[in-house]
Amino acid sequence: MDVPDEVITEGQLNNVTLSDADKAVKVCGVYRGYGSGRNRIPVLRDLDMTVETGTIYGLLGPSGCGKTTLLKCILGRLKVTIGEVKTLGRVPGSVGHGVPGKRVGYMPQELALYSRFTIGETMSYFGRLHEMKQSLVKQRTQFLIELLSLPEESRIIECCSGGQQRRTSFAIALLQEPELLVLDEPTVGVDPLLRHKIWEHLLAISRTHVTIIITTHYVEEARQAHKIGLMRNGYLLAEAPPSELLESYQLQSLEEVFLRLCEHDDGNQNEHDSSTREIVPSLAKRQPSGPSSEAEREPLFKDEIITSSNKESNRNCCADLCSWWPKPHNVVAQTIKNFIMLRRNIGFLMFEFLLPAIQITLFCVCIGREPYNLPVAVVNNETCMGSGFCGSANFLHHLDNRTFHLMNYSHRYEEGVEMVKQGDAWGVINIGENFTYDFKHRMSPLVSNDTLEGSTIHLRLDMTNQQITMTIQAKIMAAFQAFSSDILTSMKLNPAIAQIPIKVEDPVYGDLNPSFTNFMAPGIILSITYFMATGLTALAFVLERKQGLLDRSIVAGVNTIEIMIGHILAQFFVMVVQVCLLLTVALAIFKVPYEGSLVLVILLPLLQGLTGMTLGLLISALCEEETAAIQCSLGLVYPNMLLSGIIWPLESMPQWLKYISYCLPTTYAAEAMRNVLARGWDLTYKAVWSGYVMTIGWGIGILLLSAFILRIKGK
Numbered sequence: 001m002d003v004p005d006e007v008i009t010e011g012q013l014n015n016v017t018l019s020d021a022d023k024a025v026k027v028c029g030v031y032r033g034y035g036s037g038r039n040r041i042p043v044l045r046d047l048d049m050t051v052e053t054g055t056i057y058g059l060l061g062p063s064g065c066g067k068t069t070l071l072k073c074i075l076g077r078l079k080v081t082i083g084e085v086k087t088l089g090r091v092p093g094s095v096g097h098g099v100p101g102k103r104v105g106y107m108p109q110e111l112a113l114y115s116r117f118t119i120g121e122t123m124s125y126f127g128r129l130h131e132m133k134q135s136l137v138k139q140r141t142q143f144l145i146e147l148l149s150l151p152e153e154s155r156i157i158e159c160c161s162g163g164q165q166r167r168t169s170f171a172i173a174l175l176q177e178p179e180l181l182v183l184d185e186p187t188v189g190v191d192p193l194l195r196h197k198i199w200e201h202l203l204a205i206s207r208t209h210v211t212i213i214i215t216t217h218y219v220e221e222a223r224q225a226h227k228i229g230l231m232r233n234g235y236l237l238a239e240a241p242p243s244e245l246l247e248s249y250q251l252q253s254l255e256e257v258f259l260r261l262c263e264h265d266d267g268n269q270n271e272h273d274s275s276t277r278e279i280v281p282s283l284a285k286r287q288p289s290g291p292s293s294e295a296e297r298e299p300l301f302k303d304e305i306i307t308s309s310n311k312e313s314n315r316n317c318c319a320d321l322c323s324w325w326p327k328p329h330n331v332v333a334q335t336i337k338n339f340i341m342l343r344r345n346i347g348f349l350m351f352e353f354l355l356p357a358i359q360i361t362l363f364c365v366c367i368g369r370e371p372y373n374l375p376v377a378v379v380n381n382e383t384c385m386g387s388g389f390c391g392s393a394n395f396l397h398h399l400d401n402r403t404f405h406l407m408n409y410s411h412r413y414e415e416g417v418e419m420v421k422q423g424d425a426w427g428v429i430n431i432g433e434n435f436t437y438d439f440k441h442r443m444s445p446l447v448s449n450d451t452l453e454g455s456t457i458h459l460r461l462d463m464t465n466q467q468i469t470m471t472i473q474a475k476i477m478a479a480f481q482a483f484s485s486d487i488l489t490s491m492k493l494n495p496a497i498a499q500i501p502i503k504v505e506d507p508v509y510g511d512l513n514p515s516f517t518n519f520m521a522p523g524i525i526l527s528i529t530y531f532m533a534t535g536l537t538a539l540a541f542v543l544e545r546k547q548g549l550l551d552r553s554i555v556a557g558v559n560t561i562e563i564m565i566g567h568i569l570a571q572f573f574v575m576v577v578q579v580c581l582l583l584t585v586a587l588a589i590f591k592v593p594y595e596g597s598l599v600l601v602i603l604l605p606l607l608q609g610l611t612g613m614t615l616g617l618l619i620s621a622l623c624e625e626e627t628a629a630i631q632c633s634l635g636l637v638y639p640n641m642l643l644s645g646i647i648w649p650l651e652s653m654p655q656w657l658k659y660i661s662y663c664l665p666t667t668y669a670a671e672a673m674r675n676v677l678a679r680g681w682d683l684t685y686k687a688v689w690s691g692y693v694m695t696i697g698w699g700i701g702i703l704l705l706s707a708f709i710l711r712i713k714g715k
């Protein structure tokens with residue numbers, strides 16, 4: 001950490017308060033770094049800078065010296081730790097100031113362009129952010145196309161050459177004819193002809209009272225500026241008109257001046273090193289003129305900082321609220337931008353439309369359908385001789401041959417059971433040796449049932465899969481009914497009197513459970529909508545942030561709430577189409593039963609989708625990389641499905657897990673959906689309205705949290 005040169009006292013702090021009306025930018029004693037604690041990187045150190053209105057200020061310095069950081073402080077994108085910045089007369093970010101906003105044109109170092117937009121659409125987007133009439137945007141676009149030799153406005157940005165893309169980026173900064181132009185290395189990688197053209201234009205507009213700050217590490221290029229600031233290690237070594245610097249140092253080039261200043265600075269550093277002390281970065285540092293010991297100095301620092309930051313925070317409290325309030329023109333700009341992006345990616349949009357319908361199709365095809373071709377061992381102990389009626393053969397004949405794959409093990413029941421134990425069969429059917437004879441006698445009022453106990457059909461099943469168990473049982477009952485109908489009709493008896501001689505013995509594995517097919521469908525519908533929506537927005541900020549587009553839009557005056565609303569509005573359209581297709585497939589094609597109001601059935605997935613979107617925005621706010629965002633959204637799918645009672649009933653969960661489950665956004669909703677679909681309940685039932693309330697509550701909560709995180713991270 002650097003040595004503080006001087007302690008700022010209360011009086012001194014007042015003295016540095018900025019009031020000069022003719023100064024477009026005034027930076028006083030600014031400190032700013034990145035990170036915190038041991039990982040803190042100090043960047044700006046006690047930096048002063050003055051830019052007069054209507055001049056070109058060349059900010060020069062080697063790579064990494066802090067030029068971009070300083071520009072971001074001037075634009076209000078970064079808050080200074082200590083010191084004061086005034087841009088166009090006020091603290092950047094003040095309510096109604098227009099910085100960030102339309103009073104400033106910003107060209108970031110990176111391209112920061114929507115590559116799928118045309119030049120015209122790009123201009124329209126930034127024009128909307130600056131509240132310009134579209135006719136004026138058109139006019140300015142034509143002017144800038146001519147001035148900067150850009151291709152026609154219908155040209156897609158990604159089809160432009162590198163130089164054309166940079167000039168488009170420059171044109172955006174000039175679009176609204178701002179009072180202040182901040183250009184971060186506009187000439188890097190630009191051919192000399194274009195560089196000359198850019199400087200020519202800058203000189204021309206500076207004569208119309210436009211102030212320009214331009215950074216470059218091509219030192220000689222800045223000779224054309226009215227004033228230059230030579231920056232090194234986070235502070236300015238010198239600040240003067242180029243001619244003055246050359247004259248006073250009696251040197252030929254600015255590069256030589258810069259080298260001389262660096263040597264001088266190195267000498268000064270060595271002198272200071274003997275008195276170097278480590279202090280916390282948030283404390284002010286200047287020439288020690290006051291109390292000498294650290295203990296004496298610290299309270300003074302802290303008071304100053306608290307006083308100054310309190311002043312700032314009081315002033316900004318209302319400002320913050322106002323700046324959060326979404327402005328319609330920004331929301332419209334964001335929404336249109338997102339729709340254009342959707343339109344440019346029509347293949348992906350179709351995929352997004354169809355994916356939920358494909359998922360529900362897979363669910364209906366793979367889950368809930370009747371299993372078939374099930375291996376079942378048959379042990380038929382009955383010996384049918386002659387031409388008499390053979391009941392066991394008749395019974396086996398009636399077993400559905402699509403469902404069963406029968407394997408005969410005559411007289412070897414144990415062998416059949418072993419097959420089930422080995423997992424080679426789902427069950428064993430054991431038919432008693434006197435089955436037909438006893439069945440006939442069973443119907444006789446003279447015979448007691450007890451005496452016939454040994455001649456029934458015995459079933460031993462693997463009951464680990466409830467769907468299969470239930471199918472086998474149902475099919476065996478159906479076959480028995482058909483058999484009893486045959487035999488009793490031949491005896492001229494009413495089949496309704498048949499007594500059922502089928503006994504289900506202890507299962508080999510598992511236990512019998514009820515069916516969950518219809519139980520699962522509502523939860524599956526909701527979770528598909530929820531996670532599709534999360535996926536739609538999880539990359540919302542990540543990509544724009546990485547490409548510098550988010551920063552650029554914010555400098556143009558958009559706030560994070562407006563960006564979020566823009567995303568939600570555009571993606572809501574996609575989601576409505578998804579939900580319509582999803583419900584059509586589920587309810588109309590696969591006949592998932594619904595007893596309740598269709599409005600409620602449609603509304604809940606839509607609300608769940610909106611909540612899913614807010615979760616996506618939260619992921620997007622938290623993650624810096626696409627891979628992290630994708631992993632995060634995918635990683636949430638399965639735990640949520642397992643914990644929300646979508647796949648298996650909550651009643652089977654341990655109590656502590658139930659508490660967690662009820663805290664999740666889809667649990668109450670799945671319950672409500674089930675009640676609306678299967679029981680036909682409406683909003684008067686708690687089990688229904690609680691699902692809607694929880695969904696809305698979660699949506700609002702996550703949205704606010706995302707906005708808060710974006711605010712804190714300054715994105």
Ligand SMILES: Nc1ncnc2c1ncn2[C@@H]1O[C@H](COP(=O)(O)OP(=O)(O)OP(=O)(O)O)[C@@H](O)[C@H]1O
Binds near residue numbers: 041062066068
């Ligand atoms: N977001 C960040 N987090 C941590 N460190 C950062 C961040 N941004 C910049 N830095 C560090 O701050 C220092 C100054 O960076 P800055 O981008 O302001 O320099 P610069 O003078 O604009 O460099 P260049 O000319 O290469 O663009 C560098 O050491 C850089 O590594």
